Amino acid sequence: MGHDTGATALFDLEGVAVAEVVRDEDGIRTVRLVTTDPAARACPACGTFATRVKERAVTRPRDLAHGGGAVRIRWHKRRWQCREDACERGSFTEQIPQIPARMRLTERLRTACGQAVADGGRTVVQTGRDLGPSWPVVMRATRTYAERHLPAALPTTEAIGIDETRRGKPVWKQNPDTEKWELVADAWHIGFVDAIGGRGLFGQVEGRNADSVADWLSAQPAAWREHVRYVAIDLCATFRAAIHRALPHATVVIDCFHIVQLAQRHLADLRRRLTWKQHGRRARKGDSVYTVRKLLRRNKEDLTGEQLALLKVELEYMGTYGRQIYAAWQAKELLRDLLGLAVHRTHVTPDRSAISAARHRFNAHVADHAHLPELVTLAETVDQWWNGIEAYVLTGITNAASEGNNRVIKLDARCAFGYRNRANQRLRSLCATTRRARRASPIHRACRCW
Ligand SMILES: [Zn+2]
Incomplete structure (x- = not known):
């Protein structure tokens, strides 16, 4: 069979040439391939180049789509006879790196499957639909691809x-x-x-x-x-x-994201507990505590002057319980002040005296309000995890x-x-x-x- 140089260049599968392309009755093109790689004649056992053809065979490996449509491949291979006396292998069929022996897929199709899943984030099912192979084949290709492309050794890190x-x-x-x-x-x-x-x-x-x-x-x-x-x-x-x-x-x-979250949770618990104490029910529209509940969740620096004034006035209006809620909000903010010293927020490595001063302010505030169990629990948690918290403030690692x-x-x-x-x-x-x-x-x- 002769070669079609133009079609071969277009098809571009190393080691083979396109002999002809014909359109089948169903409209799908069949590409007939012949081997051009001389190494395909080398006996896989002894390496000797064979010269005598034993028989001919046709295989049908799958390949990528071409020109926007599926193609069928017919690879016309030869089975060679190894005439090397010392060689045990009687005969062998041709293989090329793109289509190793017994492979049903071209290597480039296999790579495309692995790439679509591993790099492209496609599902195995969808990749199978897009490119043709079945689920297990795509999964195997993904594993091979990942083994090749994931870093073999862990990169070192601090x-x-x-x-x-x-x-x-x-x-x-x-x-x-x-x-x-x-x-x-x-x-x-x-x-x-x-x-x-x-x-x-x-x-x-x-x-x-x-x-x-x-x-x-x-x-x-x-x-x-x-x-x-x-x-x-x-x-x-x-x-x-x-x-x-x-x-x-x-x-x-x-x-420290989780420390702040914890402080927010304790503040919310305290607000709900004291609301029940004051009203005997949940907060509802018209209650001071209802008005400020959203402001309490905010950070101090995100409140406008008016909002901060509203928070204070409404909680003051509530009386003792309101003042206790305000104290819990202050505790949360003091803890945030402490965490806010972290190097990645200020871009200055904080010195330990600033850290211990901020910690002292938080602890002193909690000690002044030791009758509020939510604050005591929060301070205990901070104590238990102090080394880790301080390490965060010093390194800024999250x-x-x-x-x-x-x-x-x-x-x-x-x-x-x-x-x-x-x-x-x-x-x-x-x-x-x-x-x-x-x-x-x-x-x-x-x-x-x-
Ligand atoms: Zn041989």
Whole structure:
């Protein structure tokens, strides 16, 4: 069969030439290929170039669409006879790097599948529909692609973040023997991310306990572990214990977004408790506390002078309970003042005396209002986690990267309508959060304000 140089250049599959293109009755084009790569004649066992054709064969590997439409490939191959005396292999068929022996797909189609899923964030199902191969083939191609393109070794970083995400819904089942309801599936993934370098997700493990965290950390190369000086976490004692065990030299940094959230929660609890005390019911329109409930949630610097005056007047009008609510709001603001000293907010490394002065102001305020249990609890939590909080103020490291990744992971899982296979989900999450995919994804913005 002769070659069509123009069609060959257009088809552009290395190692073969287009002999002809014909349109079938169903309108789909069939591309007939012949081998041009001389290396295809080399015996895979001994390397000798064969000269005698044993028989001819036709294979039908799948390929990418061409010119906006599907094509069928007919590759006319030869089966060669190896005449090397010492060689055990009697005969072999031709193969080229783009279409290795027994492969049903061209390499470029396989790569396109992996790329669509791993980098493009498409679902496996949709990629199969777009490009042709079945689900398992696309999934295999994705795994191969990810292995090739995900960084082989963890990039070193000074700070990592650890966070957990729930995988799907918890499943309860009634035990037929005891008739008790038992939790049979409650899968959590713990994610390890680069907290400062923006290099995405380092790894994920299943489970929620200290062992799963410590095991993952201990399994990493010693050089990588030594490099990690800070670990950002939420207020999670389990994680803290695991870090002390696996990275004893590292400093735990508390993500202060959660401290502010906690202060807001305590303030809301106190407001509701005192509203009940005063009115014997929930706040309703016309009550002072109802008027100010939204202002209480705001930060001091976001209130206008009028709003601040309204807050004070209304709470004063409420009497004792109102003054107590105001004291709780002040406590929250004093805590925010303390956290606001953090280096990434002021761009100046705070000195320890400024930090301890701010801490003292908060503690003294709480001591003055020790009859308010919500404030006492808040101050106790701050004490328990003080080292981590101070580390945050001094370094400005947060767990925002974890939260950003978690959003991408959840979005990814929603696109796929959930994952049944956990290993696949971890692989997809890794791909979705690496730089390559994030560049393509407009939703990856880890921005938070408090
Ligand atoms: Zn041979």
